[in-house]
Amino acid sequence: MDVKRRTFMKALGLTAASTVLPGCDAEVRHLVPYVLPDDEIVPGIADWYASTCGECQAGCGIIVRVMEGRAKKIEGNPDHPLNQGKLCAQGQAALQRLYNPDRLQGPVLRTTAGSEGPLTATSWDDGVSRLAEKLRGADGQVIMISRPLSGTLAELLSTFVRSVGGKLFFYDPDSELSLRAAMQRGLGVPGIPQYDVAQATYLLSFGAPLLEQWVSPVAFGIAFGHMRQGRPTRRGRFVQIEPRLSLTGANADRWVPIRPGTEGLLALGIGRLLLTAGKADLPQKERAAFERFYGSIPLQEVATGTDIPLDQIKDMARTFADAEHPLAIGGGAACAHTNAFAAHLAINGLNALAGNLNREGGVRWYPDAPFPERTDVEWLSERRINELAQASAVGRQRPLLLLYDCNPLFTLPSTIPIRRLFTNASFIASFSSCLDESTAMADLILPDHSRLETWGDHVQDGSSPRRGASLIQPVVTPLYNTRALGETILDLTRRLHPETELPRTFAELLRKRWDGLATSGQSRPPASPSRWVQHLQKGGWWPSNSTTMQKLRTSFPAPAYEPAQFDGETSDFPLHFYPYPSPTLGQGRGANLPWLQELPDTLTSAIWGSWAEINPATARSYNIRQGDIVRVHSPHGSIDAPALHYPGIRPDVIAMPIGQGHIDYGRYASHRGANPLSILAPLFDAASGALALGATRIRLEPLAVPGDLVLLEHPGTKAGTDLLSIEKPRRAEG
Amino acid sequence: MSAGQEKTTEARPHRWQMVIDLDRCTGCEACVVACHAENNIRISGAQEAAEGRAINWIRIERYWEGEYPDVKAKFMPVLCQQCADAPCEPVCPVYASYHTPDGLNAQVYNRCIGVRYCGNNCPYTARQFNWFDPHWDPPLQEQLNPDVTVRQNGIMEKCTFCVQRIRQGKEQAEREGRPVRDGDITPACVQSCPSTALVFGDGNDPDSQVAQMSKSRRGFHLLESLGTHPAITYLKRLDE
Ligand code: SF4
Numbered sequence A: 001m002d003v004k005r006r007t008f009m010k011a012l013g014l015t016a017a018s019t020v021l022p023g024c025d026a027e028v029r030h031l032v033p034y035v036l037p038d039d040e041i042v043p044g045i046a047d048w049y050a051s052t053c054g055e056c057q058a059g060c061g062i063i064v065r066v067m068e069g070r071a072k073k074i075e076g077n078p079d080h081p082l083n084q085g086k087l088c089a090q091g092q093a094a095l096q097r098l099y100n101p102d103r104l105q106g107p108v109l110r111t112t113a114g115s116e117g118p119l120t121a122t123s124w125d126d127g128v129s130r131l132a133e134k135l136r137g138a139d140g141q142v143i144m145i146s147r148p149l150s151g152t153l154a155e156l157l158s159t160f161v162r163s164v165g166g167k168l169f170f171y172d173p174d175s176e177l178s179l180r181a182a183m184q185r186g187l188g189v190p191g192i193p194q195y196d197v198a199q200a201t202y203l204l205s206f207g208a209p210l211l212e213q214w215v216s217p218v219a220f221g222i223a224f225g226h227m228r229q230g231r232p233t234r235r236g237r238f239v240q241i242e243p244r245l246s247l248t249g250a251n252a253d254r255w256v257p258i259r260p261g262t263e264g265l266l267a268l269g270i271g272r273l274l275l276t277a278g279k280a281d282l283p284q285k286e287r288a289a290f291e292r293f294y295g296s297i298p299l300q301e302v303a304t305g306t307d308i309p310l311d312q313i314k315d316m317a318r319t320f321a322d323a324e325h326p327l328a329i330g331g332g333a334a335c336a337h338t339n340a341f342a343a344h345l346a347i348n349g350l351n352a353l354a355g356n357l358n359r360e361g362g363v364r365w366y367p368d369a370p371f372p373e374r375t376d377v378e379w380l381s382e383r384r385i386n387e388l389a390q391a392s393a394v395g396r397q398r399p400l401l402l403l404y405d406c407n408p409l410f411t412l413p414s415t416i417p418i419r420r421l422f423t424n425a426s427f428i429a430s431f432s433s434c435l436d437e438s439t440a441m442a443d444l445i446l447p448d449h450s451r452l453e454t455w456g457d458h459v460q461d462g463s464s465p466r467r468g469a470s471l472i473q474p475v476v477t478p479l480y481n482t483r484a485l486g487e488t489i490l491d492l493t494r495r496l497h498p499e500t501e502l503p504r505t506f507a508e509l510l511r512k513r514w515d516g517l518a519t520s521g522q523s524r525p526p527a528s529p530s531r532w533v534q535h536l537q538k539g540g541w542w543p544s545n546s547t548t549m550q551k552l553r554t555s556f557p558a559p560a561y562e563p564a565q566f567d568g569e570t571s572d573f574p575l576h577f578y579p580y581p582s583p584t585l586g587q588g589r590g591a592n593l594p595w596l597q598e599l600p601d602t603l604t605s606a607i608w609g610s611w612a613e614i615n616p617a618t619a620r621s622y623n624i625r626q627g628d629i630v631r632v633h634s635p636h637g638s639i640d641a642p643a644l645h646y647p648g649i650r651p652d653v654i655a656m657p658i659g660q661g662h663i664d665y666g667r668y669a670s671h672r673g674a675n676p677l678s679i680l681a682p683l684f685d686a687a688s689g690a691l692a693l694g695a696t697r698i699r700l701e702p703l704a705v706p707g708d709l710v711l712l713e714h715p716g717t718k719a720g721t722d723l724l725s726i727e728k729p730r731r732a733e734g
Numbered sequence B: 001m002s003a004g005q006e007k008t009t010e011a012r013p014h015r016w017q018m019v020i021d022l023d024r025c026t027g028c029e030a031c032v033v034a035c036h037a038e039n040n041i042r043i044s045g046a047q048e049a050a051e052g053r054a055i056n057w058i059r060i061e062r063y064w065e066g067e068y069p070d071v072k073a074k075f076m077p078v079l080c081q082q083c084a085d086a087p088c089e090p091v092c093p094v095y096a097s098y099h100t101p102d103g104l105n106a107q108v109y110n111r112c113i114g115v116r117y118c119g120n121n122c123p124y125t126a127r128q129f130n131w132f133d134p135h136w137d138p139p140l141q142e143q144l145n146p147d148v149t150v151r152q153n154g155i156m157e158k159c160t161f162c163v164q165r166i167r168q169g170k171e172q173a174e175r176e177g178r179p180v181r182d183g184d185i186t187p188a189c190v191q192s193c194p195s196t197a198l199v200f201g202d203g204n205d206p207d208s209q210v211a212q213m214s215k216s217r218r219g220f221h222l223l224e225s226l227g228t229h230p231a232i233t234y235l236k237r238l239d240e
């Protein structure tokens, strides 16, 4: 609890002796236009500023066009090694977070107890001093749940929460914890490594939604384009294995509709075939362990279990073995079951069998970060949240809950008593910048600036060959009476630990950290005032060449294969249910941005709502017409959604996009569609504790009344004209 | 803005063209948001969209092929094809829809009287009519691009090939006393596309990427038989 100045500063990666650089304050506040090459400067009065996207964890470099103090457009930073000037739909729509009409415009407070009372405006001084007082009285019973953070803000927050005796957790429903756990166990790396899709010649994806909002969407998009048409003589082949054809799967040469939860089983079969064909190049000692693991299930059982003909499995194994750069990736649907961890070990083991660890077109990891990384913050799995919620109900101490930019009340099923964690809290403070289902429960909201109004940095993870750090800088003056989270934390620290000497502003802390770390090691950004300005102009620092790789190797034995568990008796609940993150709205975060609401789901052309995807044959057998409402019953509740006939789904699976069904997330998102997460069973991946999204069985009740399905394509009108069927590839010319 | 009325000082007129490689397009729709942001495209909302009145200058069409389990979905970005022989042009009674010397199919908003003949005549459904005045909940309007006119009720609109960017690129080249170079001008959709499915340039410059790529054996034009001579060449997606 009692943190002395020295330890606080040290924990932030600063020496206690470091002083404020003269003129530093004025300098950091000065916005530096991003310097475009001369021939790219747009005439007129537009300035471009470099910063970093915050819409997902990838952290693409952005440049923002600013005219007369208003941000006009976000584009990719051409200098950034990750996204090379490109940007995804979500990154571009971040402009509507800055100008969102539903943003909180200043600190608000609930004066009556409970979450029903009205929120009234208060001053920053009052808000921060109230929270400081609560923290003083919390006796270390402090839980902070934040979206995953990186760089200086992560350091500050973690130091601060520790200084009040509390515990900081990162929570992101998209974090694919089972995949991360398998990478840690199988390869010994603390994250998702680089999959070199660009150079792959045969990509075997077990449900990985790599062309959607997954891991690093823009980087994968760039790599995919290269894999297909970037090499003059080679076009990489791509097979997607998943029960429901995803947007990613639509780009594959072949879709393999596997039985849900058997992705690992298929990988075992393929691995076994690689081993028996003598294709695996392994030392004798290791071979035995691999053979034990992959040989545990007979091939015929694999074929029956996965519902894939044996010939097709053999064909995949043969092509994988013969390919110059075969690459296996698991994710998405393969992360959605209770055996996900084991499945990922089996999937990733195929890369080891094919000998494509540490090489082009394979799997690589770059350990040298320009800044030391925070590794002590626990990532919350859904099972861990379940435990915390259960504990909060029995403990005598009622914890103080701090929330930042995450919405567990929306992204968790109601079978996990997360609400209890909220109602049992002695006090809830949120730093989120708009109301959502979770922040609406807060007693006090001290709203953060929008990303485009704030300072910060983002350290790239070990999947980046040119692993560097990007800077976040304010590109416009703050619209409202909000405050950057970093400033609020510094303010709280000053009140709680008056003996601590702190930088005056978060910007100063950021600057010092970049300066302080700059001298040690080659993979660190060089420091000097002019360098700092350069870093701001460029949007960060990254090495000009690829940094050293860590030699990866797969160590078995892994746990034996286990079948996936499902909730709900087959007799009562005959169908599988698979809620998947919407390619446009993610897990609901994007739902308050009108550009994303109006962005048609590419595969269905649906906008502004939710729907239940059903195989046309299943629809016929239930007599469900397109657009009619179906009631989806799980053992834990039911939701209604319009049915959408979807040719790319197994007849025994019903899929629904996640993202809609908000009740309190601003005017664009609230009371629109249904949230499929709400009816899921509390089943988790055994090893990582990640929620098994696809483990709940359901039954359908057709209501035979039309729902509010809005599709952009209107069959029968000109918009539905089949332009492609008349496509005539030109005859060879010259 | 009177779209595309600039005069070129160069002897050889430009012929702005685009190549869309369907083997690269992933259907990610980064281009769609880019176009909305760049061109002040209105937010329609669920109600208007349900009535078929949402506006998109670029859309990703999706085609299902085959039946479960051998089913495939294919994507095709569709925007105004900037036809050389544009069916939308001769039907406009007030010459709001006309052809620029650069080969752009332009729409003069302040001439348009909203009879929608052009929209009915466009075989690609590229033209979209404003049935309502646009509305942005404040402060969303702060984002609007001052280089692009906001279109009101009763006006027909469509993709301009980001004519404001073309104009800026040409002005810049003129200031520097040099011809426009290949790659100087990138429409918003092209700029954003992660997989580089979209390529833009001057088809009259034989060395331009777009001129080279449009010669591909995979190339085809949409509804070629109609004789519209589109400025957009599609490259066929390859099958296994
Ligand atoms: S992938 Fe998209 S959301 Fe994620 S950081 Fe890049 S631009 Fe932002």
Ligand code: SF4
Residues within 6 Å of the ligand: B024, B025, B026, B027, B028, B029, B030, B031, B032, B060, B077, B192, B193, B194, B195, B196, B197, B198
């Ligand atoms: S941005 Fe590119 S890849 Fe994405 S949908 Fe548009 S054209 Fe296709």
Ligand code: SF4
Residues within 6 Å of the ligand: B034, B035, B036, B038, B039, B057, B058, B079, B158, B159, B160, B161, B162, B187, B188, B189, B190
């Ligand atoms: S060229 Fe410009 S106007 Fe046309 S679709 Fe692309 S972004 Fe929109």
